[in-house]
Amino acid sequence: MRLLRMAALAAALTGILASAGMARTVRWAASGDPNTMDPHSQNVGTVTMVLQQIYDSMIQRNRQLGLEPGLAAAWRQEEPNRWRFTLREGVRFHEGETFTSDDVVFSITRALAPTSNFGIFVDTIDRAVAVDALTVDIITKAPDPILPNKLASVMMMSRSWSERNNAARPQNTRQREEMFTTRNTNGTGAYRLQSREPDVRTVLARNTGWWGWQVPTNNGNIDEIVFRPIASDATRIAALLSNEIDFVLDPPLQDLQRLRSQNALRVLEGPEVRTVFLAMDTARDELLYSNVQGRNPFRDLRVRQALYHAIDIAAIHRTTMRGQSVPTGTLFPEQVNGWAREEDVRLPFDAARARALLTEAGYPNGFEVTLDCPNNRYINDEQICQAVAAMWARVGVRTRVNSLPLGPFFAKIQRDDTSLYLLGWGVPTLDALYSFQSLIATRNGAQGDGIWNYGRYSNPRMDELIQRMKVETGDTRMATIREALHLYREDVPSIPLHHQMIPWALRSNLQIPHMANNQPYFRWAVMN
Amino acid sequence: MKAFFDSDIWWSFTRSPVVVLSAIVALVCIIGAVFSPLIAPHNPFDLASLQLMDAFKPPSWEAEGDPLYLLGTDDQGRDMLSAIMFGARVSLMVGFCAVIFSTVVGVTVGLVAGYMGGKVDALLMRIADIQLTFPSILVALLVDGVVRAAVPREVHDQIALFVVIFAIGISNWPQFARTVRGSTLVERNKEYVQAARVIGLSPLRIMRSHVLPNVMSPVLVIATLNLSFAILAEATLSFLGVGVPPTQPSLGTLIRIGNDFLFSGEWWIAIFPGIALIVMVLSVNLLGDWLRDALNPKLR
Numbered sequence: 134m135r136l137l138r139m140a141a142l143a144a145a146l147t148g149i150l151a152s153a154g155m156a157r158t159v160r161w162a163a164s165g166d167p168n169t170m171d172p173h174s175q176n177v178g179t180v181t182m183v184l185q186q187i188y189d190s191m192i193q194r195n196r197q198l199g200l201e202p203g204l205a206a207a208w209r210q211e212e213p214n215r216w217r218f219t220l221r222e223g224v225r226f227h228e229g230e231t232f233t234s235d236d237v238v239f240s241i242t243r244a245l246a247p248t249s250n251f252g253i254f255v256d257t258i259d260r261a262v263a264v265d266a267l268t269v270d271i272i273t274k275a276p277d278p279i280l281p282n283k284l285a286s287v288m289m290m291s292r293s294w295s296e297r298n299n300a301a302r303p304q305n306t307r308q309r310e311e312m313f314t315t316r317n318t319n320g321t322g323a324y325r326l327q328s329r330e331p332d333v334r335t336v337l338a339r340n341t342g343w344w345g346w347q348v349p350t351n352n353g354n355i356d357e358i359v360f361r362p363i364a365s366d367a368t369r370i371a372a373l374l375s376n377e378i379d380f381v382l383d384p385p386l387q388d389l390q391r392l393r394s395q396n397a398l399r400v401l402e403g404p405e406v407r408t409v410f411l412a413m414d415t416a417r418d419e420l421l422y423s424n425v426q427g428r429n430p431f432r433d434l435r436v437r438q439a440l441y442h443a444i445d446i447a448a449i450h451r452t453t454m455r456g457q458s459v460p461t462g463t464l465f466p467e468q469v470n471g472w473a474r475e476e477d478v479r480l481p482f483d484a485a486r487a488r489a490l491l492t493e494a495g496y497p498n499g500f501e502v503t504l505d506c507p508n509n510r511y512i513n514d515e516q517i518c519q520a521v522a523a524m525w526a527r528v529g530v531r532t533r534v535n536s537l538p539l540g541p542f543f544a545k546i547q548r549d550d551t552s553l554y555l556l557g558w559g560v561p562t563l564d565a566l567y568s569f570q571s572l573i574a575t576r577n578g579a580q581g582d583g584i585w586n587y588g589r590y591s592n593p594r595m596d597e598l599i600q601r602m603k604v605e606t607g608d609t610r611m612a613t614i615r616e617a618l619h620l621y622r623e624d625v626p627s628i629p630l631h632h633q634m635i636p637w638a639l640r641s642n643l644q645i646p647h648m649a650n651n652q653p654y655f656r657w658a659v660m661n
Numbered sequence: 662m663k664a665f666f667d668s669d670i671w672w673s674f675t676r677s678p679v680v681v682l683s684a685i686v687a688l689v690c691i692i693g694a695v696f697s698p699l700i701a702p703h704n705p706f707d708l709a710s711l712q713l714m715d716a717f718k719p720p721s722w723e724a725e726g727d728p729l730y731l732l733g734t735d736d737q738g739r740d741m742l743s744a745i746m747f748g749a750r751v752s753l754m755v756g757f758c759a760v761i762f763s764t765v766v767g768v769t770v771g772l773v774a775g776y777m778g779g780k781v782d783a784l785l786m787r788i789a790d791i792q793l794t795f796p797s798i799l800v801a802l803l804v805d806g807v808v809r810a811a812v813p814r815e816v817h818d819q820i821a822l823f824v825v826i827f828a829i830g831i832s833n834w835p836q837f838a839r840t841v842r843g844s845t846l847v848e849r850n851k852e853y854v855q856a857a858r859v860i861g862l863s864p865l866r867i868m869r870s871h872v873l874p875n876v877m878s879p880v881l882v883i884a885t886l887n888l889s890f891a892i893l894a895e896a897t898l899s900f901l902g903v904g905v906p907p908t909q910p911s912l913g914t915l916i917r918i919g920n921d922f923l924f925s926g927e928w929w930i931a932i933f934p935g936i937a938l939i940v941m942v943l944s945v946n947l948l949g950d951w952l953r954d955a956l957n958p959k960l961r
Contacts, residue, residue, distance in 0.1 A: 367920045370924055387921070387924075388925045390925070448713040449713065452713050452717065453736070520737060522708055523709070523713065526709040527709045532708070
C-alpha cells in the first residue's frame with residue numbers, strides 16, 4: 134500500500150516536472166499598456182487585446198472576423214424586437230461561479246450604465262430577460278439586424294463576483310476612478326489573469342477548463358502569456374532580436390526591413406480596419422487651447438478645409454509611415470460595409486488654397502492651437518502629429534503638439550478637455566453605422582450616439598441620416614450611407630489621414646493568425 | 662593683462678598642446694552653441710521651414726546626401742547640424758546654470774559650516790554626508806519625479822528647464838561644501854582672520870571679504886570639472902525622457918530620438934549628437950584637469 138502511494142507520488146511529481154518543463158510561454162510586447170482591466174470601461178484596442186483572452190462574449194469572432202458561437206450556443210431573432218440566446222451548458226468563471234443567464238442580464242445592464250464606454254454595442258437594447266438558467270431574451274427598442282455583430286464585443290462578467298467586489302457598474306476612467314475591476318478579472322475565457330503590474334507586466338495562465346478547448350479550431354497550445362509594454366521603439370526591437378520576447382504587435386516601421394531579413398523572425402503583414410484622423414472642437418464658442426479670442430475657428434468650414442488642404446498626405450505616407458498606410462479621404466476602409474470608392478477622395482494638398490481659405494475666414498496670420506496626440510497607441514502617432522504640425526505651420530497655423538501616453542490621453546479627450554486631437558478608429562462590427570454613430574453623430578445622451586465625438590460635431594442633416602441608417606435595410610440603407618459619406622466629405626467633421634497597416638513581428642517558431650482588427654487571439658497560437 | 666600673460670598659469674597653458682587644443686574645441690563648442698540662432702544653417706524650431714520630404718537624409722558625403730544638410734536630417738526633416746547646435750545651447754545653458762547653482766549653495770554652506778564650527782558645522786556636514794550616500798543622478802531623478810507629480814502637466818512644461826537645473830544643481834552641492842569647509846577651517850585660524858575679528862568685523866563680512874577670496878581656487882577647479890558632470894547629467898535625464906521639455910531638445914533628447922533609428926541604419930541621427938556630447942565633455946574635462954594641476958602649488 135505504502136509502495137503504491139510512493140509510486141503514485143513519484144508519478145505525480147514526474148507529471149508536474151514534465152509539464153513544467155514543457156510549459157509553453159509566449160512573451161509579447163506592444164508600445165502601450167492597457168489602461169484598465171475593466172471589460173466595459175474603455176473601448177480601446179490596447180485594453181481589448183488583453184481582456185479578450187480572459188473574457189468571452191456570447192458570440193465570438195472566427196479567424197475571418199465572421200461570427201461563431203461563444204457563450205451562446207445558438208441565437209435566433211424570434212420577433213423583430215426579440216432575440217433569443219441559448220447559452221452553453223457547464224461554463225464556469227475562473228473563480229468557480231457557474232455561468233448563467235443572470236450573468237448575461239447583468240453584463241448587458243452593466244454595459245448600458247452611464248460610466249460604460251461600450252454603449253455603442255448595446256444602444257438598441259431595451260432590456261435583457263432571463264427566461265431560464267440557460268436562455269436569455271434580448272428585447273430591442275427597434276429592429277436591429279446587426280445585433281449579433283455588436284454583441285461579439287460585449288464581454289460577459291459574473292454578477293455575484295462583480296457585486297461582491299463593488300463593481301456592478303463600469304469604472305469611470307474619465308474621473309480617473311480606481312476600483313476592483315481596474316486590476317482584477319474573472320472571466321470564462323481561455324486564459325485567466327495571474328498577475329498584473331500596470332506598465333510593467335501582465336501574466337495570463339491557460340484556463341485548462343475552458344469550454345472552447347473542446348472546439349477543434351481552438352488549437353492553441355500556449356500555457357502562459359506574458360505581456361510587457363515597451364514604449365521605446367529601439368528597446369522593443371532589441372528585446373525581440375535578443376530573444377527576450379517572442380512577438381511584437383507594433384514593430385517600428387523603420388526596422389521592418391531588418392526584421393524581414395532575420396531567419397529566426399517572421400513579419401506578418403496586412404491592413405487593419407482602422408482609420409487615423411484629426412478631429413476638432415466644433416462646439417465651444419472659444420477654444421480651450423488657442424490664442425483666438427471670442428470665436429472658434431474650427432466652427433468655420435473654411436478653416437477645417439484649409440487645415441485639410443495643408444496636409445501633404447503623400448509625404449506622411451512615404452516618410453512617416455514608410456509606405457505602411459493607405460491614405461484616405463473617408464471615415465473607414467474598404468472592408469467596412471457601406472464604403473464607396475467615389476466618396477473616398479481627399480481634398481488635394483494645396484498650401485496656397487489653404488492660406489487663401491484662412492484669409493477668407495478672417496485669419497490671414499493664422500492662429501495658435503494645441504494638438505493632443507497619443508504617443509503609444511497608433512503606429513507612429515506622435516511622429517504623424519509632428520509632421521502635421523510642421524505642415525500647418527507653413528500655412529500659418531502654429532500648432533503645439535501635446536503628446537501623452539494613451540492612459541492620460543484618453544482620459545483627457547473623454548473629458549472634452551481638448552481643442553484638436555488625433556484618433557484612430559477601428560470598426561469591429563464592419564459596418565458604416567458604427568463609425569458614423571460613435572464619431573459623427575451629435576452626442577445626445579443616448580447609448581452610442583456621439584460616444585467618441587469629443588469635438589462634439591453636430592449637424593442635423595447628418596444626424597437624420599445616421600438615425601435612418603439604424604432602421605433602414607437593403608439598398609435604401611446603402612443610399613443613406615452613401616449620402617452621409619458625401620456629407621462627410623463636404624462638411625469636414627474631421628480630417629481623415631490614412632488607414633494603417635499593421636505588421637506583426639514574431640519568432641519563426643510561433644504561429645498566430647494575423648487579424649485585421651489587430652487583435653492577437655492566443656487560443657489560436659501554436660508554439661513549436 | 663600683461664600680468665596674466667606673465668603668470669605661471671599662462672605659461673603652463675601654452676606648454677601643453679593638449680590643453681590648448683581642448684580650450685580651442687571648448688571655445689568653438691561654446692561659440693557655436695551660444696550664437697546658434699545666428700550661425701546655424703537652419704532653424705530646427707521653425708516648424709514652417711521643415712520639409713517632411715527631406716526627412717532621413719544621410720550626411721552630405723554619403724551617396725544620397727544633400728549638400729544642404731551637412732550631417733543629414735532626422736525623422737521630421739530637421740537639419741542635424743543645426744539641431745546639434747541648438748541642442749548644445751540648451752545643454753550648456755543647463756550645465757552652466759546648474760554649476761552656478763551648486764557653487765552658490767555649496768560655497769555658502771561650506772563657509773558657514775567651516776567658520777561657525779560646532780553644532781552648525783556638524784549639522785550641515787551630516788546633511789552633506791547623507792546626500793553623498795545617494796548617487797547624484799538618483800537625486801536628480803528624485804527631484805524631477807517629485808516636481809512632476811506635484812505640478813500639473815501644463816505648468817511643468819513651462820518650468821521644466823528650471824526643474825532640471827535645480828535637480829542637477831542640488832544633487833551636487835556637497836562636493837563644493839566639503840572642499841570649501843576644509844579650506845575655511847585652515848583659513849579661520851590664520852592671523853589675518855584673527856585680526857579682522859579683533860577689530861570687530863561681523864562674521865558675515867569676514868567670511869565674505871576675507872575668507873571667501875582665499876578659498877576660491879579649489880572651487881574654480883571643482884566647478885570646471887562639475888560642468889562636464891552637469892552636462893552629462895542633463896543628457897542622461899533627457900535621454901531617460903525626464904529632462905528638458907521636448908520643445909527644447911538638448912543633446913540628450915536628440916540622442917534619445919536617434920536611438921529609435923539605430924537598428925534601421927539611420928545612424929547619423931544618434932551618432933552625431935553623441936559625438937558632439939563626447940567632444941564637449943572631454944574638452945571641458947581636460948581643461949579642468951589642467952586647471953587643477955596648474956593651481957596646485959605642490960605640482961609647480
